[in-house]
Amino acid sequence: MAKQLPMVGWYDPRQLAKTGIEVAISTIFGRHSDQRLVEAMASDEDEKFYDYTYEYLDDGHAVCEPDETKPRTSIWIDYVGDVGDGWNSTYAIASHLAELGRTFTYTDPRTGTERSDETVRGEVLIFGGDEVYPTASREVYNLRLMGPYETAMRYTHGSHPHVFAIPGNHDWYDSLVAFTRLFTSHRWFAGWRTRQSRSYFALKLPHNWWLLGTDVQLGSDIDGPQVAYFARLSEEMEAETKRTGKHASVILCHAEPHWINAAVYGAEDSNYSESNLKLLEKRLGHNVAVFIAGDLHHYRRHESLDQSCQKIIAGGGGAFLHPTHEGLRGKSLDVLIEKSLDGQMNDRTFKLKACYPPKAESRKLCWRNLIFPYLKGNASWSFGLVTAALYLLTTLSVVSRINDNDRHFQLETYNLWSIASTALFSTLDSTVTSVLVVAILLGFLFFTDTHSRWYRSIMGPLHGLAHIIAAFAVALIVVTFVIIISGRAHSEQAWVSSLRWGGYRFMLDWGMLVAALLILLGGYVFGSLIMGLYLLISMNLFGRHANEAFSSISVEDWKNTLRLHIDEEGTLTIYPIGIRRVPRKWKRRTSGTGPEMLPDDPQATPPELIEAPVVMQKAITPTGVEEVSRSYKPPAA
Secondary structure: OOOOOOOOOOOOHHHHHHHHHHHHHHHHHHOOOOHHHHHHHHOOOOOOOEEOOEEEEOOOOOOOEEEEEEEOOOEEEEEEOOOEOOHHHHHHHHHHHHOOEEEEEEEOOOOOOEEEEEEEOOOEEEEOOOOEOOOOOHHHHHHHHHHHHHHHOOOOOOOOOEEEEOOOOOHHHHOOHHHHHHHOOOOEEOOEEEOOOOOOEEEEEHHHEEEEEOOOOOOOOOOHHHHHHHHHHHHHHHHHHHHHOOOOEEEEEEOOOHHHHHHHHOOOOHHHHOOOHHHHHHHHHHHEEEEEEOOOOOEEEEEEOOOOOEEEEEOOOOOOOOOOOOOOOOOOOOEEEEOOOOOOOOOEEEEEEEEEOOHHHHHHHHHHHHHHHHOOOOHHHHHHHHHHHHHHHHOHHHHOOOOOOOOOOOHHHOOHHHHHHHHHHHHHHOHHHHHHHHHHHHHHHHHOOOOOHHHHHHHHHHHHHHHHHHHHHHHHHHHHHHHHHHOOOOOOOOOOEEEEEOOEEEEEOHHHHHHHHHHHHHHHHHHHHHHHHHHHHHHHOOOOOHHHHHHOOOOOOOEEEEEEEEOOOOOEEEEEEEEOOOOOOEEEOOOOOOOOEEEOOOOOOOOEEOOOOEEEEEEEOOOOOEEEEEEOOOOOO
8 A cells, every 4th residue: 555645744853954965966967967868868869759649559578669551630648747645635636637528517717608518638738747755766756656547547458648747956966866767668567568768758639739748958958960850850840730721739748848937937037937848849949729728726727818829837747836926016827928939930928817726815825834844644744843952052141141140131222222232241141142043144135035136135134033033032031021920130040060162151950941942932933934934925015935935834725627629620629627625534445446535624625627628729710721729619518
């Protein structure tokens, strides 16, 4: 039985240290040892695409060839991104993808009538990046990805579904070793067959539809062999168009939604506004009808004004939820402007059509930051231990004076000025305290959102100062409290032992021990509270720290996936599927076939459509050119 792991504790000090080290190593060495170049040299130079315009002769053996006597006229494809995190969320999506089919009811936006569509499990499954968290390794893949998916669909019979995957930055943290072993070695992935030999791929679909998956490594960059691969593919598309007269239409899958990153950070970080992906998109031109990406763990869809192109984020495969709101003073993402790639065509405007969860709900969820260490099941409870230790170490100068009869601790004299003065005096009076204070200020400066220099320069020091003032306030109140309850002021004490540290002499007795424990407790409570308050203000007011403000609360609900269908007429229908609340309890299946574990939580919600299906129809214009456009005409029931 697969191990049911909780969500990753991103604020767990041990996890932070381990992840930080692995990220640093992968960033340094990944740039100088690119696994994609090795893949390109080892792969067949003539390899262009995987042809799904035919059925496959698939009996489960290694050889999997198309049967040219059985052309396809339609195909179902499942897409899921940002997957292997906690068991509940990952398995909820995996068990849905393993179902043979599901019927969805929705309201037709064109007529207002209720309709029902029957969907079928994808003949192809696409993983859209970040298949595991927090970092990649063989063990993590087995626990957080393979375990849930094998439990959901260990075997398949008859025609086996296939799986393709593109890596995200978390897959690259071991230089793509575990990803390559699992997805490019022609192994079985649970009940799905793997086929790709590189970390990027192209699928030829019926009616001259194409699905492309790119690998942008760690820096939103596509390498030279990958550019050449897609250039050859573009030539193949043009040849197919000439041969059949059908316009090529592309579904382009990236690991990151560069259109969002460019809109939010483009003015502050040229890496986003000058992405190398534009080279590929320029080559494909307006053949791209649908962009799909993960990395942001929610659902969001933008549509061009002429309805010819969709930009969809679907990163809800299991990872913690990301916000859909931008903050009161954050940059609005309701309207996006796509600059012309070649300067010969007009800029395109995209409008937000749907997001999941709704912005109001996302804004409310962010308030959980005020209590994030205490949330049930949150593995980040240990974050407060760090602030507890820092608060005590920083205020040892105050604790050392608990037995000083010449010093008067009186609650009525404490105010912001007196506490700040004590903090300043203590910092200047001790080298150790000075080093700690400077380290705290620099630590919070580097923690602050790095995309905005002004925000980092102002909010970083303010955040650090808030912790320092809070630490001394806690220490002064605690020491005064201990003096009052023990009657220590101006009295003789029997010392247990003494200790010199950091320029101070500590007379160790029960009173000092109680004071130290209470300061640790105050550091846990108020240190966590100030961090949560900072994240809440940063996100809900300024639209900053979206990742940090939601990784802290680890919301496992609001998951999503996509189901795509190309029908006999060449119409693409996209079903955005969401799970509002994933099950917290499971029970083993006792009879029948299907996923081995079934929901045992009456509060859980079943998969349902996030919005009405998005229908892209190929149409012949008056000039005789075939184009793709958005249609509100539902597919046949």
